[in-house]
Each structure stands twice: as C-alpha cells, then as structure tokens.
Amino acid sequence: MPYSLTPCENDKYLHYYFSGNFNQGDVKGFWKDITGFLEEKHSDRLLLEEKPGTEGQLDTMEIFEAVNLLANTIHMKGVKIAILYLEGVKEETFRQAKFGENVAFNRGLQLNIFCSKQKAEEWLLS
Numbered sequence: 001m002p003y004s005l006t007p008c009e010n011d012k013y014l015h016y017y018f019s020g021n022f023n024q025g026d027v028k029g030f031w032k033d034i035t036g037f038l039e040e041k042h043s044d045r046l047l048l049e050e051k052p053g054t055e056g057q058l059d060t061m062e063i064f065e066a067v068n069l070l071a072n073t074i075h076m077k078g079v080k081i082a083i084l085y086l087e088g089v090k091e092e093t094f095r096q097a098k099f100g101e102n103v104a105f106n107r108g109l110q111l112n113i114f115c116s117k118q119k120a121e122e123w124l125l126s
Helices: 026-041 060-071 091-106 117-125
Strands: 004-008 014-019 045-050 080-084 110-114
Touching: 004 026, 014 026, 026 045, 026 060, 045 117, 060 091, 080 117, 091 110, 110 117
Parallel strands: 014 045, 045 080, 080 110
Antiparallel strands: 004 014
C-alpha cells in the first residue's frame, strides 16, 4: 500500500499520522502534500507521527532534493516540523531521517526528528 497521511484532531498544532510503504519517488509528493496542508490550515506547527507498519527504503539523494524544495517554499519560513518515529524504527530509516534533519537545518528550516512524543511536543510548543 502506498503511503498515506491521516489527520489527527489537535488544537495546539497540526497533527498527521503517516503510514504505508514509502517507495523511491514518494518523498517529494509527501512533502508537497504536507506543505499544502500547512498552507490550507494556516498553521506554523506540525507533528508528523509514524504509525506501526510503516515501511520503505528512501534514497538519500531524493531526501536531499525534497528538503531543498521544502526550504525554497516561501510559506515554510518560521514553520516548526517535528517528525516522530516509533521507538523500534529501523536504524537505516532513522539515519536517513537524521540526514534530512541536517539538510533542513543547513537551509534554515526548523525540522527535528524525535523518538519521544513528549520531547517532540515540548520542542514544537516552545
């Protein structure tokens, strides 16, 4: 099953669950969907939370290009994005996510990767 994004009611920030099977080529579409939600909801805080069963191996270059596109989206300035992975996330997946976090930081984005919902919310709401 391809990836999916499911909204979760929250009055403090925009909250979406992500799940499914991520394939090469999905990252850009994923972030295009996310920026659309942020723009539509006029939100500057977002929590993306992994659901059990999420799979897929992403390409490092695709992650780099997707974060570059995200950084060049004008309405992303000042937006905080927390991405929450399950504690048992595969090491390679987490390493790729941390790479994306580093690319985002180098381009002035506020995007952080977490394995603790409490820490993600503390950062997001700070």
